[in-house]
Amino acid sequence: MSKDKFALGIDFGTESGRVVLIRVRDGEEVASSLVAYPDGVIDEKLPGGPRLEPDWALQNPRDYLLVVEKGIPKALRAAKVKAEDVIGVGTDFTASSPLPAQRDGTPLCFLPDLRKRPHAWVKLWKHHAAQPEANRINEVGRERNEDFIQVYGGKYSSEWFFSKLLQVLEEDDEVYDATDRFIEAADWIVWQLTGQEKRNTCTAGYKAMWVKGKGFPSGEFFRALHPRLETVIEQKVGTAFYPLGQKAGGLTASWARRTGLKEGTPVSIGNVDAHVAVPACTVTQPGSLVMIMGTSICHMVLGTHRQMVEGMCGTVEDGIVPGLWGYEAGQSAVGDIFAWFFEHGVPNYVHRDARKLKIPFHVALEKRAATLRPGESGLVALDWWNGNRSILVDVDLTGMLLGMRLATRAEEIFRALIEATAFGTRMIVAAFESKGIAVKELVACGGLPEKNRLLMQIFADVTGREIKLAKPLQTCSALGSAMHGAVAAGKAAGGYNSVVEAAEHMAHVQKLTYRPRPENHAVYNRLFAEYKALHDHFGRGANDVMKRLKALQREVGMQ
């Protein structure tokens, strides 16, 4: 098969980066290599440096370079693919994970005199220390009735680009002054590989207030935030943004040497891990909701026009697939809630069961939960263990469980938690459909759908929609990146002219699907009505007990 061409996809995650080598013709993964970040998530102390405050989460950009340098040669060797048969490279990243850099792209944390300054490092997506800055941004944004307030469902997050940028300025103006470029790691890695600073529309649109055809908020807005921010866009961010799938440039000679690829190999514009997964799940048209299911769920759907849907994380034209509006919603804890229950809520009898059956205890728990019928436990929960992202956008909401009796068993609680996360997804589906954005089917990828058949069936039964599974499930972001690499290469080079075309050939779903059972769906309609009433009662201000308890908790914690 000497005529086969290949594309490389690199998915930069939270703890590691994954490189996949994909056959362009049919999307077959011919090699995959995982490279762990030596410094991982830096949330206690800087390497060789000072301790960090709570809620900080940084990364070392050197780790990203290591993924490229080690992962690509390893994948090429494993598949015995020659450099000349690799037609393109695509990358995706966690977001928003920005870093400050010099004019030539050197991260400030690489400079000896700044490496002990926390603000010189990459602020990882889950860096949560910029909440005061986010509050200030929302306050000023609402006062000025800025467009971004609506784009982000009413709230700009502490996790996002300008919250983190403002935190640098507020807390370390020397680092701020030394920053020539404040840039998403997604764009920085592309700059490294190609020598071109070409930023992508996806992170700009979802994380940085950028709107196609309008650009950023005005200098007056930024001045209102902080006098020194007035010209930040021109000076440190830039105004040119490039659509997904476009070629950013060719691989530099230096990186060709370090990776074994050909100099000039096309590299696509950077992308975001969740968003790049959508076409890899076969979804390039409206009607299908992609769920990336893991510790949390990211929900993405395409629309033909802009609609204000409650509680979106963002609504961005060309943000996922060119020519369509990409809607992003999410649940802030799903797998995390089950992990919490595994750690804090599983009693002895489940462990005994597991030992007897020689299976992992969480499998024993799932087996028990699977024997229950909808409504049998008498329980209903609100899945807000980590707040509510969509549709309420409120981090101060907390979990609730209702209906316990003396006969209530652990597997009933576990099932109620699964059901609650499914109800949370149904709220999001309902929010989309209430604005005319169709959700006819669900397509799942990520780590959760792999083994959790009960979970997937409950999601189908609760939403009343068929759920398809992406193939592959867990490396769909990397596949999506490779697809974008093939588009950057273009048809003439053996790739594709568009993401839609690439998806037609390279993206697949599994034969296994989960279809809703009508009798279960009927009972879940009744339980969802209860969930919704509790959701609205505790989530929309009728009783703000959750917020008051959290405030009291903070107050007591400070004494």
Place this chain on the structure above:
Amino acid sequence: MSKDKFALGIDFGTESGRVVLIRVRDGEEVASSLVAYPDGVIDEKLPGGPRLEPDWALQNPRDYLLVVEKGIPKALRAAKVKAEDVIGVGTDFTASSPLPAQRDGTPLCFLPDLRKRPHAWVKLWKHHAAQPEANRINEVGRERNEDFIQVYGGKYSSEWFFSKLLQVLEEDDEVYDATDRFIEAADWIVWQLTGQEKRNTCTAGYKAMWVKGKGFPSGEFFRALHPRLETVIEQKVGTAFYPLGQKAGGLTASWARRTGLKEGTPVSIGNVDAHVAVPACTVTQPGSLVMIMGTSICHMVLGTHRQMVEGMCGTVEDGIVPGLWGYEAGQSAVGDIFAWFFEHGVPNYVHRDARKLKIPFHVALEKRAATLRPGESGLVALDWWNGNRSILVDVDLTGMLLGMRLATRAEEIFRALIEATAFGTRMIVAAFESKGIAVKELVACGGLPEKNRLLMQIFADVTGREIKLAKPLQTCSALGSAMHGAVAAGKAAGGYNSVVEAAEHMAHVQKLTYRPRPENHAVYNRLFAEYKALHDHFGRGANDVMKRLKALQREVGMQ
């Protein structure tokens, strides 16, 4: 000390009977013996007979006789007390636990041709199969605006006398026809010992609609319930009721022989286990709330006049101490909730802790919970795992837990459950005080206060009231019975003229008390406000989700 006189107290419980021998002078317990009931709680099948339906709970009256026959001689021997120095005997019983008997007192279940009939046996207090009959009683009672509806806080229970009597008539009219006397076990045992059928005002008032000076509801009411009940009072129940502490009669020659006591030893009128504990806790005046704390809590307080307090189990003149109104309230699950959590909610890390520290796991859990400060967990719960007895009187309410985050730990949930039961008691205290019935201090007895220091301190902190502990804690009902035996004997025989006088000498509290900590009470005032808002929201009809979930559960269970 040959001049010392003694009184015997017999406490007939759910699984066993306890006999104590008490020195009349100072209440010192000189001997105690426990006799388990051979047939225990009969809830699956009759001894040698048919299987029972769910919710049934019966007892064999022969077991009660065995307690007397074995327990008294054993106690006398253990203390080396002579029969002539035992001046009186008192008894107390679970209630309402009625049985059908012949005119001479023979239980119908002793008759060979009726012993395979479930309705011929004692219906134990926790026999719950008479709910349809209770519903009918409440329906007719409300239609006719009967006094008893108010006396029992709006609802007559399926656990009580006439619900059980009506069930006999509805389901086995041959047993009903063969019943000459339908009688509380509390009164039946006194009849056995003395040959006198003299019924007590306490069970009559709290469980059987009897009101001092008025008697029972009219024959019209009973006819409205069932045509054949019109004359049930005259024919099977009787109209004479005797106050607590009065002598019912002297021990018969036969029972003197079987126990080793003197013939004619005074036996007091029968009593109820919870109510007889009140003077044994030193409480004979208004102002002190007695809490019998175990799987559930029974709350009793004395008042100088009748008040309609929300959610009372009963309000009976002379029902606890002659001359005062006895108010009874309760929480239907307290220790049961903690037992539920021990079984269903304790994760591995607590068990590991316990093994490391070589302590029981529930002690390890309590140690962890004790390090938390009020408000620190951010949790609040509704303690309705077994419904709500007072003040809502609603068995269809269920438990709730709110405020969970990914960092929530098992000990925080455990502490929230303890706090919820304390808030439940505070609701009851507030209901009393809202009607001018003072609760200045709490006096605790029962199994829970013995070792659970954290629980007791939280009850003090939440209620803002000092809690005294009875001495003894766990045998206070038996002590109370002995006190009533001493009163039945009278002053001339070396006893006392009244329960108040007996309590002055025979009842004591411990030196250890729990005093509220003002800083904790202040935080708990804020948490109690949250509890109360949730209590009223879910308990008073704003959102009947708990009832709907329970109904759905039944519906699903029947499919």
